[in-house]
Amino acid sequence: MTSSRLAKLQDDLSQPLDQTALRAVDRAICELRRGDPVVVEDMEGGIALALSVEAVSAPALNRIKAMAGTVPVLAVTRPRAAAIGLQTSSAPVLKLALGAGLTAEVIHDLVDPTRRAGPNADGAMTVEAAELETREGAAVALAKLARLLPAVVAASVRLPRGVTLENWLDKNDLMMVRARDILDYQTHAARTLTLVGDASVPLVDAENTRILAFRPPDGGVEHLAIVIGEPSADDGPVLIRLHSECFTGDLLGSLRCDCGDQLRGAIAEISRHGSGVVLYLAQEGRGIGLVNKLRAYQLQDDGFDTVEANEMLGFDADERIYLPAAEMLRQLGFPQVRLLTNNPDKLRQLARCGIEVVDRVPHVFPSNGHNAAYLRTKAERSGHMF
Numbered sequence: 526m527t528s529s530r531l532a533k534l535q536d537d538l539s540q541p542l543d544q545t546a547l548r549a550v551d552r553a554i555c556e557l558r559r560g561d562p563v564v565v566e567d568m569e570g571g572i573a574l575a576l577s578v579e580a581v582s583a584p585a586l587n588r589i590k591a592m593a594g595t596v597p598v599l600a601v602t603r604p605r606a607a608a609i610g611l612q613t614s615s616a617p618v619l620k621l622a623l624g625a626g627l628t629a630e631v632i633h634d635l636v637d638p639t640r641r642a643g644p645n646a647d648g649a650m651t652v653e654a655a656e657l658e659t660r661e662g663a664a665v666a667l668a669k670l671a672r673l674l675p676a677v678v679a680a681s682v683r684l685p686r687g688v689t690l691e692n693w694l695d696k697n698d699l700m701m702v703r704a705r706d707i708l709d710y711q712t713h714a715a716r717t718l719t720l721v722g723d724a725s726v727p728l729v730d731a732e733n734t735r736i737l738a739f740r741p742p743d744g745g746v747e748h749l750a751i752v753i754g755e756p757s758a759d760d761g762p763v764l765i766r767l768h769s770e771c772f773t774g775d776l777l778g779s780l781r782c783d784c785g786d787q788l789r790g791a792i793a794e795i796s797r798h799g800s801g802v803v804l805y806l807a808q809e810g811r812g813i814g815l816v817n818k819l820r821a822y823q824l825q826d827d828g829f830d831t832v833e834a835n836e837m838l839g840f841d842a843d844e845r846i847y848l849p850a851a852e853m854l855r856q857l858g859f860p861q862v863r864l865l866t867n868n869p870d871k872l873r874q875l876a877r878c879g880i881e882v883v884d885r886v887p888h889v890f891p892s893n894g895h896n897a898a899y900l901r902t903k904a905e906r907s908g909h910m911f
């Protein structure tokens with residue numbers, strides 16, 4: 526995570542909570558995932574219709590144009606713009622205007638590196654930088670929250686003469702969401718996590734184990750705390766592991782990564798130690814989601830490393846935040862921890878979120894014969910301490 530994103534995270538911690546905003550963003554995520562457009566409003570009251578690139582087809586584009594009354598642009602992230610050879614400024618999002626040349630085919634070629642065709646835009650393209658707070662920037666952030674490809678088709682809305690915004694939204698069956706609320710969503714969801722389930726689940730490597738489930742009030746993503754033994758802050762810093770969900774590694778025993786070994790290894794290690802917690806975080810694929818992780822694997826099979834694959838798809842190398850982890854630790858009453866990890870970003874982020882990491886406990890497992898390059902990339906490009 527970049528230092529500017531960390532700084533923003535800290536700023537967000539001081540913002541007031543707004544439950545209605547949380548619900549609006551969650552509904553917008555569903556709309557986008559379903560393939561419907563949503564309306565995004567910026568701080569000045571400007572509005573744009575945004576559609577996930579994954580839902581783009583010729584009829585869908587025509588529908589957007591007809592509803593908005595303007596020609597749409599394609600909004601992509603800086604990593605994706607760089608991957609298709611565009612000059613990028615420091616802006617996080619780039620708006621690509623191609624006029625009538627922005628066809629469904631061209632859009633898919635521009636945003637999806639798993640397509641063999643590759644970028645192929647005929648005619649003049651103008652590129653304009655956009656900040657995250659803009660309609661287009663926030664719409665791309667919404668696509669990330671929806672675990673879709675991080676790019677949208679966006680059209681400024683020109684309301685038909687004599688039609689109010691309310692009537693227009695109603696007539697087109699559209700919902701509107703504010704840019705600011707999208708950008709605050711992750712921090713607000715984390716701060717409102719509530720314990721909603723708690724049961725004893727004896728594990729093969731740790732019989733005295735409870736699993737606690739935490740959920741934000743909008744019904745968004747749930748995270749789990751696997752509490753082994755009877756950890757108590759009175760006995761000093763608690764031994765913990767932050768484990769990001771990995772369906773392939775944790776459940777299926779995939780050999781592409783080291784997640785399965787790390788998960789079972791952490792449970793066994795904490796059990797041997799006597800007590801501690803594994804926080805099982807719903808951050809599949811370092812926060813890009815399972816579908817995008819599978820796309821990243823496809824790119825890695827073509828020779829790109831795990832960082833390059835994320836960036837080609839338009840993501841940062843790591844999209845995770847650890848505020849949900851910090852919030853669960855706070856609620857469990859563990860302000861001081863010893864952290865099983867090799868990842869320096871986890872140490873930095875937890876500390877920024879107010880959890881004191883007293884000690885790092887290395888959590889290294891030997892290569893299984895398939896994941897050597899993956900582990901090497903972690904060390905060389907992500908700073909993992911092996």
Ligand SMILES: Nc1nc2c(ncn2[C@@H]2O[C@H](COP(=O)(O)OP(=O)(O)OP(=O)(O)O)[C@@H](O)[C@H]2O)c(=O)[nH]1
Pocket residue numbers: 767768769770771772781782784787808809810811812813818821822831835865866867868871888903909
């Ligand atoms: N995007 C992407 N995610 C991957 C890939 N391989 C594994 N992952 C995900 O990476 C995450 C693994 O994270 P962690 O187990 O927390 O590992 P880490 O960040 O290396 O940190 P430590 O293990 O604590 O040192 C899981 O969410 C996996 O799904 C990959 O090639 N691409």
Ligand SMILES: [Zn+2]
Pocket residue numbers: 771773774775782783784785
């Ligand atoms: Zn994994």
